[in-house]
Amino acid sequence: MTETLLDLRGLTKAYPGVIANSDVSFRIGVGEVHALLGENGAGKSTLVKMIYGLVKPDAGQMTLRGAPYAPAEPRAARADGIAMVFQHFSLFEALTVAENVALGMEKPPKLRDLARRIREVSETYGLPLDPERVVGDLSAGERQRVEIIRCLLQDPKLLIMDEPTSVLTPQEVDILFQTLRKLAAEGTSILYISHKLEEIRALCDTATILRLGRVVGTCTPRETTARAMAEMMVGTTLKTPTPRDHALGNVALFVTGLSVASPGAFGTSLKNIQLMLRQGEVMGIGGVAGNGQDELLGALSGEIRSAPDAIRLAGQPVGHLGPNQRRALGLLAAPEERLGHAAAPDMSLTENALLTGAVRKGLERRGFLDWAKARSFAEDIIRTFDVRTPGPGNAARSLSGGNLQKFVIGREVLQAPKVLVVNQPTWGVDAAAAAAIRQALLDLAAEGAAVLVISQDLDELMEIAGQFAALNEGRLSDIRQTAGLSIDEIGLMMGGAHGMEVAHV
Amino acid sequence: MDLSSINPVLLLSALIVASTPILLAALGELVVEKAGVLNLGVEGMMILGAICGFAVAVETGNPVIGFLGGAAGGAALSLIFAFLTQYLLSNQVATGLALTLFGLGLSAMIGQGYSGIQAPRTADIDFGPLADIPFIGPVFFTHDWVVYASLFLVVAVWYALTRTRAGLILRAVGENHDAAHALGYKVVRVRMLAIAFGGACAGLGGAYLSLVRVPQWTEGMTAGAGWIALAIVVFGAWKPGRVLLGAYLFGGISVLQLNLQAAGVKVPVEFLSMSPYVITILVLVIISADRSRVALNAPASLGRSFHASS
Incomplete structure (x- = not known):
């Protein structure tokens, strides 16, 4: 494995009645695309919220580039080079693209300079976007571009993506994956959360699988079948639905x-x-x-x-x-x-x-x-x-x-x-x-x-x-x-x- | 009927005085609603501001301190609303209505010893030769400092909301509080500040009523001004410029219909009395007829409680 960027050790978080994460440990390397895989309620979202400073862990430590890392709020996480694209878009529909981007930055430049930089970055990564448009008028795929560009403008070391493809067409997914591969090649680490196995096999270098808040396995997705990963996720063997042969009627x-x-x-x-x-x-x-x-x-x-x-x-x-x-x-x-x-x-x-x-x-x-x-x-x-x-x-x-x-x-x-x-x-x-x-x-x-x-x-x-x-x-x-x-x-x-x-x- | 008894100069001058309390209250409520909070207690905050301002001015003999007292009274009442809705997550509509009733009652109690007293006068600003310009001079340059402050506030609110980062954050909180929280902004803190600002503005507006417009203290003297301020914010599509227009329109027609009544126009008094409300709302509705643009202006989180649990 390459040099480690973020090291999680023994992260635990409990809510009343539920243990969201229990003793979760794994490492993310520099330039690695790391998948976090699990069913709904497996604790993926809680885990990334801890990394992004939205939730404080009850126990466990994180180390970022060898130094202890404990963000008190998202602002601190962003300052340390961690950016996140949310599952449910964290965008403001009545505001323009540029205003939305400015809200996600610590020290945004003047809106005019920002608009120029948005254009530059969006062209560099093949994500066309007009900074003057109001977000409410954009399609789901375009909205996601706003989120991604907001992250990219901060030059992140780790980009967290929470189920980014649930609203995209297959073609849009392709464009997104090309962008992510380009980023990874430039040394940005990506933590990719999904339960879509084929996507993870196509994109990710390593996968950590969560079940009921615990790490139940790690694998290299390219060398593992989707079925094997699904069974690790669920914990039992899966029955594939089988159609019965029958004739069609009127x-x-x-x-x-x-x-x-x-x-x-x-x-x-x-x-x-x-x-x-x-x-x-x-x-x-x-x-x-x-x-x-x-x-x-x-x-x-x-x-x-x-x-x-x-x-x-x-x-x-x-x-x-x-x-x-x-x-x-x-x-x-x-x-x-x-x-x-x-x-x-x-x-x-x-x-x-x-x-x-x-x-x-x-x-x-x-x-x-x-x-x-x-x-x-x-x-x-x-x-x-x-x-x-x-x-x-x-x-x-x-x-x-x-x-x-x-x-x-x-x-x-x-x-x-x-x-x-x-x-x-x-x-x-x-x-x-x-x-x-x-x-x-x-x-x-x-x-x-x-x-x-x-x-x-x-x-x-x-x-x-x-x-x-x-x-x-x-x-x-x-x-x-x-x-x-x-x-x-x-x-x-x-x-x-x-x-x-x-x-x- | 004698329409020649209506002097346009006095009418326009009176219009500005009549509109200022509503303008102040509406500007405050605009900021509150842009932050995503619906405070229906404007009427209550205004009347508390009216009595606090009046009482402080009478006790200190200084109308400026009186206005500060009015703003403080309105802000204090709004903080009750802020605490209930932002920390105890009470329903904003019900709490706002209760705030109005509470404000009306509390002001009547505080005001018991203040009926029939004269307040110290607030002097008009001396513009020297400007005031001598025919027509324009008496209409625009014979007012007290609060009138000019309220007009300055229109520009300041517009500038702050559209051109500053603080304004952007405030609009973001009102638009989507979950997203603002996820980005690390303090939703509750922003809203507390906005509510206090709205309360202070409403209090200032109330104090203007009791210290300049009337100028006396009588129970229930706001007589619905807070409600019309609320309506103006909505029908003015949350834009400071239109709020100014709406407030002046309402004030203007209120003054005009009083003049018409005095001139003995043969229209039933009831129709004249309702005309400011009807015309103001009609005009603003027509201006804001493009529903899609207005929907874009309405803060999407308006009236929804926020809790950082999810």
């Missing part, structure tokens, strides 16, 4: 010329969506977040009404019907946002089961609720989908993300839908639960239902979907067979490298 869902305006001020309107889904088929809809995914789910579930003929369920026009009428006909949906959209956070699981299950499971009679039946339906979901909770009386909010997601998906699957639409079914869910959810969707299709999966996780779509299309600015691309589809083609379907054309709004 047309279950037919959407034609579906155009609806977004109900939200910053939403994306759907433009002339066209798709056909047959019984037993799983179709994946990819695309970068905010390109009409929520609106598509809303239009299909009945939250947003459209012309009757725009959506046909087994030949019957349903575009004008509301969610309950569509449920009665067998069109069910599970939206992305678990707390607040798919489930009411402060209501019990029984009540939540009732909310969507009342129509198809006969849980109400003449306006009166059948609590006994609702409770047994909730218990059925909990048992069938292995939802870890003390019982159906618990509030939805008390469940972990993965468990609540299993409940939400299970609730719809057990209502025996003819067509099921899900948005981001495994977002923020641990690998084991994600595998279970994917398997459930495949089983549902094998039993003859049509399944539409909207997701930003391309690996997931490639794994379970037979057909693939991408949403880009409210338009749906052509529908293609997933077998034989290359990642480049998918990227172009998603809109290519956003913002490479400078006037992109």
Whole structure:
């Protein structure tokens, strides 16, 4: 290994009820791209917050270039040459690019000089950016450039990147990786946090794997398979979902010329969506977040009404019907946002089961609720989908993300839908639960239902979907067979490298 | 009806005096809201400023110390709000409303011995020959120092918000407090300072009412000036220049409608009385009609509590 830049020894941090990090030790070399790998809740974010001075460790030491390092606040960390690109952008939408950059610097030059330097650096690293533009108008990829340039202007020795690719198209990921390799070649160390294994294999020199706050392994990603790393992350062997062979049936869902305006001020309107889904088929809809995914789910579930003929369920026009009428006909949906959209956070699981299950499971009679039946339906979901909770009386909010997601998906699957639409079914869910959810969707299709999966996780779509299309600015691309589809083609379907054309709004 | 009884010079001169309290309070609230805090207690801070300023001026015999007392009173009341909302994370809307009620009650109690007394006079600044220029002289150069200070404050607030690093940090805190915290800025400290500044401005505005505009102490004398200041900030799209415009428009129409009433215009008094509110809001709404530009100006974290736990 090369010269050590940052040495972590025995870092421990506990929050009430949770040990976020326990005795974490590893080293980052000069010019090394070091991956920090782990599932949600494995303690990655807490660890980098300690390095960046946002959180103080309870125990353990850090050494930077041989000298003790204990930043009291991010300012101190920045002064020592540590910069961070956050997972959720730490940008100010109403301010310009230059103002945003100035806020992240200790001693910013005058705005005019700063604008010049932003232009210089952005050209050097192939990240075109106009310092005068307001951040609110930029695409996700461009916003990330703002963050990266903010870091680069401080000439960092260590650049921390927390899940930087979750909002990028494959082409944008390529550009980012080229930049990072260039930086590493110039001697900047990079701490790269992700749970996307293929990316880590493509980019990183070393990987440290965290599980439940502890270091469970170190490996050289280029020489380790993605599967082996995933199993270190999860701690058990993973079952890959297996599709069962089955024939496709009649047309279950037919959407034609579906155009609806977004109900939200910053939403994306759907433009002339066209798709056909047959019984037993799983179709994946990819695309970068905010390109009409929520609106598509809303239009299909009945939250947003459209012309009757725009959506046909087994030949019957349903575009004008509301969610309950569509449920009665067998069109069910599970939206992305678990707390607040798919489930009411402060209501019990029984009540939540009732909310969507009342129509198809006969849980109400003449306006009166059948609590006994609702409770047994909730218990059925909990048992069938292995939802870890003390019982159906618990509030939805008390469940972990993965468990609540299993409940939400299970609730719809057990209502025996003819067509099921899900948005981001495994977002923020641990690998084991994600595998279970994917398997459930495949089983549902094998039993003859049509399944539409909207997701930003391309690996997931490639794994379970037979057909693939991408949403880009409210338009749906052509529908293609997933077998034989290359990642480049998918990227172009998603809109290519956003913002490479400078006037992109 | 005799419209010739309305003297435009006196009208314009009175307009400036009538507008100054609202302008001061609105400028303070603008800074508070730009930092992401919604303080609905402007009315309460103004009236406490009015009685504190009046009482201090009467006791010391010095109106300048009186104005300082008014600003201190408003700032002190705002710090109660600041402590409750920033450290105890209470709801800003409810706390602000409570602050107004508290301010009204507290000022009535303090003011019991001060009804019917004359305050020491605040002299107009002597501009010498400038005041003798026809029309312009009497309109612009016959006022007291607070009027000029309030106009200076408009420029100062604009400059500080748009051209200085402190202003940039303040706007950043109001725009996205989580991001500002992640970058290492002290969100709570910035907001405490902004709230205290807003309180001092509101107190100063209140003191101007009781020491110059009226000049006497009567219970509830702010009569909704704090609320109109709040509205002017929002409808003025958080821009100091438009806040100045809104305040002067409101003050101008208030004075004009009083003159019209005196002149015996055949319009029901109720309509004349409501006209300043209606016209001010209408004009500012029309100016700010481009919703997307306004949305960009509105501080995105406005009214949200911040806690550094996540």
